[in-house]
Amino acid sequence: xxxxxxxxxxxxxxxxxxxxxxxxxxxxxxxxxxxxxxxxxxxxxxxxxxxxxxxxxxxxxxxxxxxxxxxxxxxxxxxxxxxxxxxxxxxxxxxxxxxxxxxxxxxxxxxxxxxxxxxxxxxxxxxxxxxxxxxxxxxxxxxxxxxxxxxxxxxxxxxxxxxxxxxxxxxxxxxxxxxxxxxxxxxxxxxxxxxxxxxxxxxxxxxxxxxxxxxxxxxxxxxxxxxxxxxxxxxxxxxxxxxxxxxxxxxxxxxxxxxxxxxxxxxxxxxxxxxxxxxxxxxxxxxxxxxxxxxxxxxxxxxx
Amino acid sequence: xxxxxxxxxxxxxxxxxxxxxxxxxxxxxxxxxxxxxxxxxxxxxxxxxxxxxxxxxxxxxxxxxxxxxxxxxxxxxxxxxxxxxxxxxxxxxxxxxxxxxxxxxxxxxxxxxxxxxxxxxxxxxxxxxxxxxxxxxxxxxxxxxxxxxxxxxxxxxxxxxxxxxxxxxxxxxxxxxxxxxxxxxxxxxxxxxxxxxxxxxxxxxxxxxxxxxxxxxxxxxxxxxxxxxxxxxxxxxxxxxxxxxxxxxxxxxxxxxxxxxxxxxxxxxxxxxxxxxxxxxxxxxxxxxxxxxxxxxxxxxxxxxxxxxxxxxxxxxxxxxxxxxxxxxxxxxxxxxxxxxxx
Numbered sequence: 001x002x003x004x005x006x007x008x009x010x011x012x013x014x015x016x017x018x019x020x021x022x023x024x025x026x027x028x029x030x031x032x033x034x035x036x037x038x039x040x041x042x043x044x045x046x047x048x049x050x051x052x053x054x055x056x057x058x059x060x061x062x063x064x065x066x067x068x069x070x071x072x073x074x075x076x077x078x079x080x081x082x083x084x085x086x087x088x089x090x091x092x093x094x095x096x097x098x099x100x101x102x103x104x105x106x107x108x109x110x111x112x113x114x115x116x117x118x119x120x121x122x123x124x125x126x127x128x129x130x131x132x133x134x135x136x137x138x139x140x141x142x143x144x145x146x147x148x149x150x151x152x153x154x155x156x157x158x159x160x161x162x163x164x165x166x167x168x169x170x171x172x173x174x175x176x177x178x179x180x181x182x183x184x185x186x187x188x189x190x191x192x193x194x195x196x197x198x199x200x201x202x203x204x205x206x207x208x209x210x211x212x213x214x215x216x217x218x219x220x221x222x223x224x225x226x227x228x229x230x231x232x233x234x235x236x237x238x239x240x241x242x243x244x245x246x247x248x249x250x251x252x253x254x255x256x257x258x259x260x261x262x263x264x265x266x267x268x269x270x271x272x273x274x275x276x277x278x279x280x281x282x283x284x285x286x287x288x289x290x291x292x293x294x295x296x297x298x299x300x301x302x303x304x
Numbered sequence: 305x306x307x308x309x310x311x312x313x314x315x316x317x318x319x320x321x322x323x324x325x326x327x328x329x330x331x332x333x334x335x336x337x338x339x340x341x342x343x344x345x346x347x348x349x350x351x352x353x354x355x356x357x358x359x360x361x362x363x364x365x366x367x368x369x370x371x372x373x374x375x376x377x378x379x380x381x382x383x384x385x386x387x388x389x390x391x392x393x394x395x396x397x398x399x400x401x402x403x404x405x406x407x408x409x410x411x412x413x414x415x416x417x418x419x420x421x422x423x424x425x426x427x428x429x430x431x432x433x434x435x436x437x438x439x440x441x442x443x444x445x446x447x448x449x450x451x452x453x454x455x456x457x458x459x460x461x462x463x464x465x466x467x468x469x470x471x472x473x474x475x476x477x478x479x480x481x482x483x484x485x486x487x488x489x490x491x492x493x494x495x496x497x498x499x500x501x502x503x504x505x506x507x508x509x510x511x512x513x514x515x516x517x518x519x520x521x522x523x524x525x526x527x528x529x530x531x532x533x534x535x536x537x538x539x540x541x542x543x544x545x546x547x548x549x550x551x552x553x554x555x556x557x558x559x560x561x562x563x564x565x566x567x568x569x570x571x572x573x574x575x576x577x578x579x580x581x582x583x584x585x586x587x588x589x590x591x592x593x594x595x596x597x598x599x600x601x602x603x604x605x606x607x608x609x610x611x612x613x614x615x616x617x618x619x620x621x622x623x624x625x626x627x628x629x630x631x632x633x634x635x636x637x638x639x640x641x642x643x644x645x646x647x
Binding site: 026029031054055056057058059061062063065066067070071072073074075076081084085088089131134135137138 | 536541559
């Protein structure tokens with residue numbers, strides 16, 4: 001897979017459970033040792049970097065996790081959780097550290113008098129804010145948001161997403177936003193990449209991808225978004241079967257066993273990336289052969 | 305006990321300038337006791353002057369644990385007995401009525417009576433004094449050896465679990481190997497070996513007990529670390545570039561300590577027993593230094609004529625080991641959220 005996240009941009013990464021979204025996010029930060037490939041961050045290859053240099057670079061990259069309960073050390077108070085990285089990297093200590101942590105807490109919308117408190121005294125949304133404060137502590141330029149709002153209530157999700165957007169505007173952050181909630185991804189992302197079995201099958205700007213998806217898998221995914229209009233005829237593209245094992249992916253296009261438009265060569269040749277319009281890339285034989293996958297959502301004029 | 309303290313008052317000088325006692329450890333224990341007692345008195349005075357914390361005060365995980373523990377009566381009982389034993393052991397030079405090694409030829413084989421509350425042994429030595437001094441040695445051996453083995457075990461287990469790979473395989477292979485050797489036989493062999501090399505015995509026994517007791521702890525810690533290291537807060541640390549050593553010591557071990565503490569409090573009882581077994585077999589701390597095991601060993605020949613020599617220290621061992629076990633069980637229940645509310 002290959003993609004770029006530009007400065008100040010949010011790239012959404014979507015796909016089914018188990019398709020490798022989280023693995024991709026963590027490999028970029030080298031939390032999981034990569035088996036190959038390159039990840040260029042500010043001109044340097046993260047994967048080829050010696051440990052010492054990587055440690056310094058970690059100040060510029062950060063991660064926000066899905067589960068606000070397991071992502072905070074239960075035996076540390078907020079000041080230590082948020083401030084530890086500042087201390088380790090020799091940025092601040094003592095009273096200065098305290099002041100910076102308090103400022104971070106205010107920045108993410110929490111009271112700055114709660115530095116002595118422990119994670120179990122906060123609600124899920126508050127904990128997620130602490131996680132965000134921790135991710136911001138080192139002043140990063142790039143943050144991986146690994147399902148950052150999936151575990152939260154819908155109302156809290158909106159708050160946290162708005163907070164992330166605000167912070168992006170203020171600090172010029174770049175996000176890699178990993179999620180399976182398409183509505184959330186559409187809302188926050190500038191560009192979206194759709195993953196299937198460890199490969200990006202389609203990538204484009206959020207608007208274009210959601211308006212005119214080209215890959216059959218993307219079409220099926222998008223048709224699963226609930227429509228806010230009751231009584232409308234359902235036009236779901238239902239996928240049959242399960243995601244095959246990533247250890248032993250099908251030959252050719254990995255999606256062909258579940259694709260209703262599969263051509264004979266789909267099971268033999270892996271499709272190449274085709275740019276269908278500027279910035280919109282699809283890996284599908286149908287598209288590269290000039291056929292269009294019949295997108296089943298008929299945009300008929302609404303009744304009335 | 306007040307009587308004993310008064311009776312022991314002339315020994316105050318000996319406490320300040322400890323010269324008596326069979327082992328080189330006594331002066332150090334006396335010194336530590338002084339600091340300990342002073343610290344304790346100082347702390348209680350200080351704590352008494354502090355305003356009580358407000359009722360809805362934020363409770364740290366530790367405070368929560370204490371509250372849970374207090375609900376377990378047996379555990380609290382064990383804690384009380386253990387604390388009393390420690391206090392008595394610390395204050396021994398003040399409360400012991402006699403020099404533990406002083407021989408009184410006229411007072412041999414005296415049964416328990418006023419003056420000799422636990423009787424005397426075949427040399428006419430006061431058994432109460434010997435048991436009190438023995439408590440210092442036995443408890444010190446228990447605490448230091450278990451402290452050593454728990455530290456060692458926790459570190460080895462944490463490193464094995466955190467780094468995995470060949471580090472893990474090598475250390476767990478070592479654990480399996482050491483666990484396959486019967487501990488007592490191993491101890492006898494090592495003690496015998498070093499004894500003939502003329503090594504200092506008390507120190508030797510503590511170190512050997514410590515070095516042969518860490519395997520269980522390391523396995524427990526390793527299992528904990530394997531689950532902890534996948535937790536997001538550990539991954540967050542790695543993402544922020546916090547060094548591995550700091551992650552292990554600051555994040556993983558504090559969260560893996562609960563079973564270690566439980567295991568340690570149970571192990572102290574076991575270690576006291578092992579030391580008693582070694583002393584009983586004549587391979588423990590050399591005479592005339594009193595430990596509970598060595599007193600029993602001394603009294604073995606006179607079980608029929610003077611059973612009090614063995615019964616007294618024997619009961620003390622039972623009481624100590626039982627208290628440590630109750631304490632350990634109580635801690636385990638308090639630390640295991642699944643058992644909460646059942647005690």
